[in-house]
Amino acid sequence: MTLHKTPLNSWHKNNKGKMVEFGGWEMPVQYEGIIKEHKHCREKVCIFDISHMGEFIVSGNNAKEELASILTHDFDKLSPGKCKYGFMLNENGGVIDDLIVYELSPTSFMIVVNAARIEKDFNWLKEHLKTSTIEDKSFETAKIDVQGPESIQVIEEVFKQDFHNLKYFSFIQTKFKDFSILISRTGYTGELGYELYLPWDKAELIWTTLLSHSLVKPAGLGARDTLRLEVGLPLYGQELDENHTPIEAGYGFLITSQKNFIGKNNLAKIKEKLIALEIKSRRSPRHNDIIYFEEQKIGKITSGSFAPSLGHSIALAYVKKEYADKENFSINQGKKELPAQKTTLPFYKKGTARIKLI
Structure with missing residues (x-):
């Protein structure tokens, strides 16, 4: 099987990245070592290449209403500039995927999904959306996570703006040089952190710019896994799957949501x-x-x-x-x-x- 590659694949290989297969992608599991990277993220700042994850844009006048019938997210508590974590369920209440929904505008939403579920999720959404359109932007969108207690210092110095007002599970759309970046205060490590969504071909520019900061080191999927496990965050395919409900998983x-979304009756x-x-x-x-x-x-x-x-x-x-x-x-x-x-x-x-x- 041919593995997908992120736009940073060559950088990882040229900089001691130990590559492994993950969700159909060739990804770095570590650079200096999992424990070193883990501790650096807990103490300072690590950046992670998460470009393997999928991004869809769902648009339409009825997009909010239609998504609320498919996903568990409480869309009444979502507004432009906010994002929310939740689940997409099958009819039995099992988890097809866990995902984050970003409200870009009242009629446009970005949905971020797990790498191994991109095709399944896209087809499921397409089948159940009625009038709204869905576009797969997964291979146009790179994702870099900046995580660690000092990450705000790095983000502010690189993007030259104040991020102190950006609350947990909120986001802004900003510019770097001549292109747009979406930056959310979210993460998968239990630390203060930001997730950056940017054009695929700009990934190495942003990655190397972030790495030029003295506080920052790269980290692989190995440290990402131990960091998320220490704070009890689930991994799709392990804690979450189609045979268990979010309630069984403790979520x-x-x-x-008060809406009658798919799978609700079997939770x-x-x-x-x-x-x-x-x-x-x-x-x-x-x-x-x-x-x-x-x-x-x-x-x-x-x-x-x-x-x-x-x-x-x-x-x-x-x-x-x-x-x-x-x-x-x-x-x-x-x-x-x-x-x-x-x-x-x-x-x-x-x-x-x-x-x-x-």
Whole structure:
């Protein structure tokens, strides 16, 4: 299979990027090392090439109403300059994808989707939109994430404007030289951060400009994964899939829409629940490791890793709902058993993502 390449592919290969396949794309998993990159993001600023993600533009006089019948997002709480995280469900309430919707204007919306779901999502939306148009801008739009507690300093110095008024899950459209960039105060690390959407052919210019700042280092998908796991954020294909509802995944609180969106009637059907586990060792559980409670097989690990910020391992797991309130579990790793204790999310509680800047 031929892998897609982001516009920064050559840069990664020329700068110690270790490349792997992810969602049909050739992507950098690390440069200097996952733990180094992880810690730099928690302390200063890292930039991530996230150009593999998909972007659609949905337009039309009825776009808001039509999207509200397909997505779980509460469009009554969305307005131009705001964005919202939510889900697209199948008829059974399972998650087709988790996505962010940006209201560009009352009749135009950008939808950001996971790389491996671009084709599925586009076809599903096209099938269910009635009068609105949908355009796939995925291969025209590069995406660079600037994440870390000092990211505002970098963003302000590079773009030469004040970002202190930009609130969490808000965005602006601005210019850099002669082209437009959309910058949102969003991210996937638990730290203060910004996500930049820009023309595909301008990616290397923005990337190298950001890297010229003394606070900034590049980070790969490996650090992105450990950063998101430490703050309990889900990954599609692991915590989220078509066989689990957002409520089973612990995201029922996000679903406040009063509209009758696809899958809404089946959200209450709960077989399993996602729980957070702490493992007091450096040995970490892996995706699909089996979980036991008193020798009863009761679930599987969805994501597990050593947590660099905490010094021990952590995991997310689906267990049968009747076991979700238990405290002590055992994770099977072939000949070894890992004891695990239930805990609360986020694992890492010092993140700066929601910090007030004014």
